[in-house]
Amino acid sequence: MAECNSNCGSCSVEGCGDRTQAGPTTIEPNEQSNIKHVVGVVSGKGGVGKSLVTSLLASEMSKRGFKVAILDADVTGPSIPKAFGIANPLTADMSTGAIIPAQSQGGVKVVSTNLMLREDDMPVAWRGPVVSNVVKQFFNEVNWGDVDYMFVDMPPGTSDVLLTVFQSLPIDGIVTVSAPQELVAMIVGKAVNLAHSMDVDVLGLVENMAYYECDECGKRHHIFGEPQGEAVAAKYEIPAYATLPLDPNFARLCDEGKVEEYDVKDALDAIVDKIEAAGKKEDAE
Numbered sequence: 696m697a698e699c700n701s702n703c704g705s706c707s708v709e710g711c712g713d714r715t716q717a718g719p720t721t722i723e724p725n726e727q728s729n730i731k732h733v734v735g736v737v738s739g740k741g742g743v744g745k746s747l748v749t750s751l752l753a754s755e756m757s758k759r760g761f762k763v764a765i766l767d768a769d770v771t772g773p774s775i776p777k778a779f780g781i782a783n784p785l786t787a788d789m790s791t792g793a794i795i796p797a798q799s800q801g802g803v804k805v806v807s808t809n810l811m812l813r814e815d816d817m818p819v820a821w822r823g824p825v826v827s828n829v830v831k832q833f834f835n836e837v838n839w840g841d842v843d844y845m846f847v848d849m850p851p852g853t854s855d856v857l858l859t860v861f862q863s864l865p866i867d868g869i870v871t872v873s874a875p876q877e878l879v880a881m882i883v884g885k886a887v888n889l890a891h892s893m894d895v896d897v898l899g900l901v902e903n904m905a906y907y908e909c910d911e912c913g914k915r916h917h918i919f920g921e922p923q924g925e926a927v928a929a930k931y932e933i934p935a936y937a938t939l940p941l942d943p944n945f946a947r948l949c950d951e952g953k954v955e956e957y958d959v960k961d962a963l964d965a966i967v968d969k970i971e972a973a974g975k976k977e978d979a980e
């Protein structure tokens with residue numbers, strides 16, 4: 696076939712006589728869940744602020760009046776519950792056995808392995824395929840109710856969980872997160888290329904810790920080097936780009952479980968607008 700890339704596992708062309716492996720099958724949410732849109736948040740490298748960006752995007756969409764959820768797919772290093780101040784263990788609906796998501800102060804629904812452990816410092820030493828199955832179960836065995844936008848906080852890197860999410864969840868697109876070091880930008884390229892090779896749209900790039908703004912003189916200092924996200928976004932044809940400052944308030948609010956209280960002003964508008972536009976386009980199709 697003209698469009699064949701010999702990657703049958705990620706190819707969705709139907710009726711191909713040359714197919715050597717099963718193509719991807721998207722899993723459906725259960726009957727109690729109506730999930731309209733799914734957006735992955737991805738970073739090629741750990742510690743660049745992916746969970747923070749997931750939390751802020753979810754909070755911004757919730758402030759815009761949407762019903763929002765976060766599936767914490769960073770199963771072995773989950774940090775979403777803490778950022779939202781959620782500590783109670785998940786409960787189950789006794790009639791169906793389905794897990795009920797926890798809910799933040801602002802109404803964001805959250806499911807995370809850390810809400811299933813007896814103590815939140817217990818390690819989760821699971822192998823990749825187990826983690827991938829847990830992510831699928833979080834998607835289709837949880838009673839999510841009505842959700843306009845579900846954000847999936849991915850583990851860092853281009854691991855098999857990322858492949859599982861790209862292949863199995865009905866994903867609208869991804870937002871990538873980077874920090875301003877050359878190595879990190881190069882690694883963003885890997886995640887973007889993986890998404891492109893699997894026909895997943897890249898909706899935006901957030902360059903985190905792009906600058907530090909002096910509270911006395913207002914001057915912006917590029918502590919980790921000159922931001923390069925704009926050039927990276929142009930290189931990979933990413934349609935929306937935003938920056939976030941290095942701000943001790945982020946770390947403090949995450950530690951205090953009050954991430955929703957952070958006022959990002961209009962810093963993430965370009966990305967949030969793009970997510971909303973992609974959702975509207977999908978609804979219209």
Ligand SMILES: Nc1ncnc2c1ncn2[C@@H]1O[C@H](COP(=O)(O)OP(=O)(O)OP(=O)(O)O)[C@@H](O)[C@H]1O
Pocket residue numbers: 738740741742743744745746747748769772774850851903904939940941942943944945946947949950
């Ligand atoms: N812009 C920022 N300013 C200050 N602190 C930040 C900023 N971004 C992230 N942090 C802090 O850095 C730490 C790591 O952030 P976060 O957990 O979001 O990273 P991550 O990329 O999701 O990490 P991992 O790859 O391990 O999942 C957190 O304590 C967070 O509060």
